[in-house]
Amino acid sequence: MKFLRIIVKLIIVILLLLSLSNQYYKFYDSMRIIVCIGFFYLVFAAIxxxxxxxxxxxxxxxxLFNPxxxxxxxxxxxxxxxxxxAISVAIWFISDLINYFRNREMHLD
Structure with a gap:
């Protein structure tokens, strides 16, 4: 479950960074849907x-990203x-990734 949150954050960061280049309009529509769903997942996970x-x-x-x-x-x-x-979620992603591997190492001992 924790790893899924990390993957969702990574997908959000990638899509937001891809949106900085010139893309087709359909890309922005799809990105908005996926990012919105990802953030709603993160809302429920945080709660x-x-x-x-x-x-x-x-x-x-x-x-903000709702379609x-x-x-x-x-x-x-x-x-x-x-x-x-993207920068904020990337920092959150890296923080969660570090905590994930730190906790994983503690359980291996």
Whole structure:
């Protein structure tokens, strides 16, 4: 379960970084759906693990990327948003990855 959260974060980072290059419009639609679902998964995972800050931040990102009622910004603004969120989630991903392997080593002893 913990490893799935790590994979979801990695997918979100990759998609957000790919969105910084010129892509077809369908890519952005698909990216928005996948990223929104990923953030909603992270919301429920954070709630389950009693992490209120993670759940609120993930919920905010899920709302920002929701495909049902899309929030409209210019390409330049979206580029900044995608960059900042990609960096933030990448830091969260690396932190979780380090903790995952640290805890795994402790259980092997």
């Amino acid at each position: 389950k693990n009693d992490q209120p800050i993670g759940s609120v931040l993930s919920l905010g990102c899920a709302i 049902v009622a899309p929030i409209v910004f210019s390409y330049k603004v979206w580029s900044w948003i995608n960059t900042l969120i």
